[in-house]
Amino acid sequence: MSETVTLYRGMKDLPAEHVLAPGTAMCPGCGGLQALHEVQDLLGRDTVVVNAAGCMTLLANYPYTPLPGSWLYTSMASAPAGAQGVRDALDIQLAKGRIRADEDLRVVVLSGDGAAYGMGMSSTSGAIERGLDFLYLCYDNEGYGNTGQQSSPATPLGARTATELGPHGHAGAKKDLFAIWAAHRPAYLATIIGSEPLDLARKIEKARSLKGPRLIIALSPCPAGWDFDPQETVEIGHLAVKTGIWPLKEYVDGVVTHTRVPRPRLPVEEYLKCQGRYAHLFAPQRDETMLAAIQAKVDRYWDEVGHG
Ligand SMILES: Cc1ncc(C[n+]2csc(CCOP(=O)(O)OP(=O)(O)O)c2C)c(N)n1
Ligand code: SF4
Ligand SMILES: [Mg+2]
Numbered sequence: 001m002s003e004t005v006t007l008y009r010g011m012k013d014l015p016a017e018h019v020l021a022p023g024t025a026m027c028p029g030c031g032g033l034q035a036l037h038e039v040q041d042l043l044g045r046d047t048v049v050v051n052a053a054g055c056m057t058l059l060a061n062y063p064y065t066p067l068p069g070s071w072l073y074t075s076m077a078s079a080p081a082g083a084q085g086v087r088d089a090l091d092i093q094l095a096k097g098r099i100r101a102d103e104d105l106r107v108v109v110l111s112g113d114g115a116a117y118g119m120g121m122s123s124t125s126g127a128i129e130r131g132l133d134f135l136y137l138c139y140d141n142e143g144y145g146n147t148g149q150q151s152s153p154a155t156p157l158g159a160r161t162a163t164e165l166g167p168h169g170h171a172g173a174k175k176d177l178f179a180i181w182a183a184h185r186p187a188y189l190a191t192i193i194g195s196e197p198l199d200l201a202r203k204i205e206k207a208r209s210l211k212g213p214r215l216i217i218a219l220s221p222c223p224a225g226w227d228f229d230p231q232e233t234v235e236i237g238h239l240a241v242k243t244g245i246w247p248l249k250e251y252v253d254g255v256v257t258h259t260r261v262p263r264p265r266l267p268v269e270e271y272l273k274c275q276g277r278y279a280h281l282f283a284p285q286r287d288e289t290m291l292a293a294i295q296a297k298v299d300r301y302w303d304e305v306g307h308g
Helices: 031-043 055-059 079-095 113-119 121-129 177-182 197-209 223-227 230-242 276-281 288-304
Strands: 047-052 070-074 106-112 134-140 188-193 213-219 248-252 255-260
Touching: 031 055, 031 106, 031 134, 031 188, 031 197, 031 213, 031 230, 047 055, 047 079, 047 113, 055 106, 070 079, 079 106, 079 121, 079 134, 106 113, 113 121, 113 134, 113 177, 177 188, 177 213, 177 248, 188 197, 188 230, 197 213, 197 248, 197 255, 223 230, 223 276
Parallel strands: 047 070, 047 106, 106 134, 134 213, 188 213
Antiparallel strands: 188 248, 248 255
16 A cells, blocks of 8 residues: 655645644744744745744644744754754755755744753854854743743843742843854844834845845743733833843944934833833832843943944
8 A cells, every 4th residue: 555645845835724823822922923923924935944942843733834934843952053954955956956046945043042042052153153054033032931931041130030030030141142143253143123023124134135144133022931911012022122122233244233223212111110020120129229230231232332
């Protein structure tokens, strides 16, 4: 008896009744998913997504992909190595004439901050060093969201997480992933947020037009991990930009440009006070020392980049 196995290239090849509505497995108001929706619309079908374990992994139900292109799942540490394998396979197919140039696919790593800022750093550094032609999209919800919002190397000062429930929240500072990538002199770097879709669209178009290692970091308001009402996602995104705690910027040819300079800059408290992860800074009494430290950090950043 013979059995026919059908290999699907992506959602576009699926019978309509099997197409999953993207986002059905995710928390309502997920800011990471909002950014991913916007980015996927711009990247289109000719894309292979290499996904490191995290919240977005829940989107895929084998053998179906949640995005219009293809989907490969890897361990947290190895998505850039997976991307190298996919890129090499495509290059071999091209060289052997098995696919035409117009059938080539774009290779995209999709990971959370735990993978991008931490566990996957070594394979990321190696991939950039080799000049791998890939786009790395990090949705940064500032913690290990999928496993209950434990602290990650992207958790900001003062935020409470499942592993830092003390009176002052997280004692460390958010790692500067943008600067770490910039030190490798990649082809392109940018920060985005789903609540600023025009800025996001321009940066994705720019990234699409370039070759080599490229990074996009999307701050991703996370109702479940940051403790806010899901309908506040867009407003919290706006406040992240208006208070200056999430600078929107890009890096091209060694030059960093800020694409939105918040003027006047709102006090950072406006952003902090709408999230339960910072509630301990306001009640039962205000933690003036920590609030001042967070504000000073934001002010120092903008002073240093000449927009104070
Ligand atoms: C080496 C390793 N340690 C722990 C886990 C369990 N784990 C799965 S997803 C996840 C959180 C990943 O965090 P992040 O990359 O920020 O993605 P998010 O869950 O926030 O989307 C963890 C710790 C794992 N898959 N591999
Ligand atoms: S935990 Fe946060 S990042 Fe993960 S799906 Fe829920 S809202 Fe999105
Ligand atoms: Mg995360």
